C-alpha cells in the first residue's frame with residue numbers, strides 16, 4: 001500500500017510526487033491521460049518563483065523542452081485605439097505537453113510510481129486512510145493510502161470529494177493554434193484588452209511555427225470577444241482565420257481567491273490536501289499558475305512528510321505552508337478593481353494600469 005497517492009501529473013502533482021518520493025515515502029502518481037498530454041496553457045515560466053523552483057527542483061529546462069523562441073523579453077499590453085505598454089520580464093517559453101512530461105519523468109526518477117490512463121472516479125475514507133477508486137483501461141481499480149494529494153486541476157474530483165456542494169466560480173478560456181503570419185514582435189507575449197470587452201481579453205504569440213491565440217472571460221461575452229478578436233488580428237496583424245485551426249481546446253480556471261482569503265474554502269481536510277488549481281492556487285489578474293502549483297505542491301509534500309513523522313494530521317502544516325501565497329493573493333486583488341475602474345472611466349491609461357497590475361503579480365511569496 002502506498003503512503004501517499006497524488007492525483008494528477010501536472011506541475012503541482014509532479015513536484016509533490018517527486019518531493020514525497022525523495023523523502024522515502026512510497027508514492028503513487030495517478031494520471032487519467034496518456035503522457036505526454038496537451039494542456040490549454042501559454043507555457044510561459046513567468047514569475048521569479050516559477051523560475052527559482054524549477055531550477056532548484058528539476059534543474060535547467062533542457063533545450064528540447066523549450067520552444068522557438070526559447071525565451072521572451074516580456075509582455076506587451078494593448079488596448080486597440082488607445083495604445084500599448086511594455087512590461088519587461090525574462091520568461092521561458094515551452095509547450096506544456098513537453099514541460100509537464102519532463103517534470104513527471106523527474107518524479108519517476110525520484111522513485112514515484114506513475115500510472116497513466118488512470119482516471120480517479122471517487123474517494124472514500126477507510127480506517128486511518130483512504131480508498132481511491134479509479135478506472136484504468138476500462139477496469140475498476142481500488143488503491144488505499146494514508147495521504148492524498150489532489151493535484152487534478154481546475155475541476156478536481158478530489159476537491160468534489162472534500163466539498164461536494166462547493167459552488168466554484170470559473171473563468172472560461174479557449175485556445176486556438178494556427179499557421180501563417182502574425183505581425184507582432186515575437187520576443188514579447190501580447191495581451192489585448194479592448195475597451196468593449198475589458199476585463200475580458202485575448203492574447204496572441206508565436207511559438208515554433210505556430211500562432212497561439214487565447215480568449216478569456218465570462219462565458220456570456222466569449223463568443224462576441226472571439227469574433228471581435230479574429231477580425232482585429234486578421235485586419236491589423238495579418239492572421240489568416242480562414243484556415244482550419246491546427247488545434248483547438250478550452251478549459252475552465254477556478255477563481256477561488258476570495259474564498260481562500262476569507263477561509264470559507266480550506267484547501268485541505270485532515271490528510272487530504274489540494275494543490276495547484278485543485279486548491280485554487282492560480283494568481284489573480286495574470287492567471288499564472290505554474291509557480292503557484294510549485295509552491296502549493298511543495299507545501300503539500302512537506303506537510304505529508306511532517307505528518308508521516310509525527311502522526312498529526314497534515315492539514316495544519318499545509319495551511320501554514322500556503323498562507324504566504326494566500327496573503328499575496330489578497331494584496332493583488334485590488335488590481336482587478338483598478339482595471340475595471342479605468343475601463344469604465346474611458347480607459348485612457350488602460351494599457352499602463354494593466355501592465356502595473358501584471359507587474360504586481362510578478363513577486364515572491
Ligand SMILES: Cc1cc2nc3c(=O)[nH]c(=O)nc-3n(C[C@H](O)[C@H](O)[C@H](O)COP(=O)(O)OP(=O)(O)OC[C@H]3O[C@@H](n4cnc5c(N)ncnc54)[C@H](O)[C@@H]3O)c2cc1C
Pocket residue numbers: 007008009010011012013030031032033037039040041042043044045046050118119120121151152153154156157173174175214251252253275276277278281282287288289290291293
Ligand atoms: C489559456 C491559459 C494560459 C495559461 N498560461 C499560463 C502561463 O503561460 N504560465 C503559467 O504559469 N500559467 C498559465 N496558465 C495556468 C496554468 O496552465 C495552470 O494554472 C496549471 O496548469 C495548473 O496546474 P495543475 O498541476 O494544478 O493542473 P493541470 O496542469 O491541469 O494538471 C492536472 C492533471 O490532472 C489530471 N487529472 C484531472 N482529473 C483527473 C482524474 N480524475 N484522475 C486522474 N488524473 C486527473 C489531468 O489530466 C492533468 O494532467 C494558463 C492557463 C490557461 C487556461
